Amino acid sequence: MGKNHPNVDPYVVSRVRALESLLLEKGILAPDAVDRVIERYEADTGPMVGARAVARAWTDPRYKRLLLDDPRTALARFDLDYQMLMVVENTDALHNLVVCTLCSCYPWPVLGLPPTWYKMPAYRSRAVSEPRALLGEMGLAIDPRREIRVWDSSAEMRYMVLPQRPAGTEGLGEAELVPLITRDALIGVADVRPPAPAAR
Amino acid sequence: MGKNHPNVDPYVVSRVRALESLLLEKGILAPDAVDRVIERYEADTGPMVGARAVARAWTDPRYKRLLLDDPRTALARFDLDYQMLMVVENTDALHNLVVCTLCSCYPWPVLGLPPTWYKMPAYRSRAVSEPRALLGEMGLAIDPRREIRVWDSSAEMRYMVLPQRPAGTEGLGEAELVPLITRDALIGVADVRPPAPAAR
Amino acid sequence: MDGVHDLGGMQGFGPVEREENEPVFHAAWEAAVLAIQRAGGARGFFNIDEFRHGIERMAPAHYLRATYYEKWLDGVTRLLLEKGVVGAEELAARLAYFEQRPDAPATEPLTAPLPPRPPANAKWAQDVIRETGAAPRFADGDPVRTRDVHPPGHTRLPRYARGKRGLIHRCHGVHVFPDSHAHGRGEQPQPLYSVRFDARELWGESAEPNQVVHIDLWESYLLPGS
């Protein structure tokens, strides 16, 4: 358990198990439902669809246009039917950041489960009111001349950032780019870094 | 401990004692300071100055005028020098209610220590936004034609309500009225009730 | 409701704390809570707006210190009790059972064979767009002003964006209205807009320079601006 979990109620496990047991008994919860959830999110360790779409957008200008203009069709190329996504592009003049101040809305189908910090009060409170200070603390200094555009996910629309392709990756293909593209970059709290030079 | 004290940290007593001990050692806290606080508020069980002032105002129209117009001079009659008090009068057209939404400001010199409910979030949050519903729950129905005037003690000014004298007390003198005048009535969450008929 | 869940702009929560090598789930009970939430929603016992409002109704101090899945557990339990899907007495009895047997699996108290499960709708939470043909009142670029309201129930107009001037960025189509849908008052679908606010409008002189916030807002939250 990390620092964000300081106060887990000691009875929480019993409470979960009691509810789980009753819902199994009533035929509401499938016997394999918990295992399937774990399998879906823990065992499925392939790259996020979000990273794969960004890598393709970086290497294919027509796909980039499609991803920005019609993300549903663009995501269908990765066998994902997801109607609610909007993709917002970082540029030299603009940095995008995604938050949900009212709860913890997050584009699960393209990014997986949200990290704990995304769901905690510190991030949710500060992202809309002092994003520059917040990003600085998180290690991302934004040039004062760049606009910061915060997307507060207050409805069912979900947002994913299309980060800037870093210098030094000109020779890389789509498959080599995918592992560089982190979840944090797709939320907007990090840039994508070029690969570290290989040890010789 | 009442319901308002569900979560006292088990280490709180040690923390108090540690600080107390250091401040005694440094000559900041007087050795008898804690006893004097207890004596001041626990042992001094005479009627509140606030109740005495209200009883006098009910029986002496000139004193009532003074209490409303120049409360400092009016309180000096009870050997209290208190510059910060404002007295607000209930009438058939108006009911006054006192709260401090930002902390728990309260007119200690005239009312003693505030009750726990006055300091808790439920009262502080609702008194300004739904006082009629709140007072109803607390057992005080306010006629819809009466204005409710809430005083949020956001500065060092303090507020005390001058309640209406209840019917059935016409024959009572100042000294008999004092015990009828409750702290709750001086905050504005209760009316003053006439004395119960004596058992015969 | 003006509750502690409405965190935008609130101060005093300190720095963001990132967990190094955070696992997908910190413990199996977290995955169980997720599975329970999905089962309850997919079988129609609550909709996504009732679910969110169920969490908002947590005791405020508990909301702020609870972890994510503790919040979900609290909200889902509240809803399943309110909807009569589980009873308070049977839940208390089952809780006592597991408190006495901390290592027992969830299936241990079950004796009868499991009943068949009713059909489920896996897309329950995303099914919000309604092609009603309603014409949006506002066009891209229109100035608007948000209503300055304090509704006692569920709303998706954050407190920090009430009574504020913005510009319509785009219309997302016609969406189910959470403020009614969370309270059994129907879907009442209406146009949903992305509205752009300058940070100075939201935060006054405390605003950082060169910042905007986009918020997705339903048409009835908005008045024509100027």
Next chain:
Amino acid sequence: MDGVHDLGGMQGFGPVEREENEPVFHAAWEAAVLAIQRAGGARGFFNIDEFRHGIERMAPAHYLRATYYEKWLDGVTRLLLEKGVVGAEELAARLAYFEQRPDAPATEPLTAPLPPRPPANAKWAQDVIRETGAAPRFADGDPVRTRDVHPPGHTRLPRYARGKRGLIHRCHGVHVFPDSHAHGRGEQPQPLYSVRFDARELWGESAEPNQVVHIDLWESYLLPGS
């Protein structure tokens, strides 16, 4: 600061719970906290505005679940550490001492005779009026509008009353300004007014009928209204 202490109008805290036959103090430690707070203030280690802001800086979830005197203890301890009156190490050592000896009186670890105490000012918390001769900008009955601000530090302009129209009820004289005084930026005294707000201005359509709220507001919180 827009913190959880700013409770006016917040929802979700449930009914007021009155304690039957509430004692003056629930335990002796409550009285000790009160005595410590008074001693620290009377000897000038903090002023009343620093004291309030010390409490506002508590962890929000702790603020909401702590009792009154726990809040005071937390705030006073923070200030005495910040001001260097007590050291973090000596406090930790003394805390360890008493955790191991739960029945020991506070005087037990003291060995040397107590030093003389510096003079104290028992009126420290009420001494706020400054006869500067400043002429109030507003007269009784003047319409005003509160500033729509989100200051990061201490303020006594509650969030529910920002950007709102009201009428000057009366001027209370010239008072020390908490927003500067809480932060070591001096007293900056200015006129203080009782300002009357109609509940509909504060709460919109959720307002109860026939209600007003009076709030005491410093002149720099106010703009001329219309």
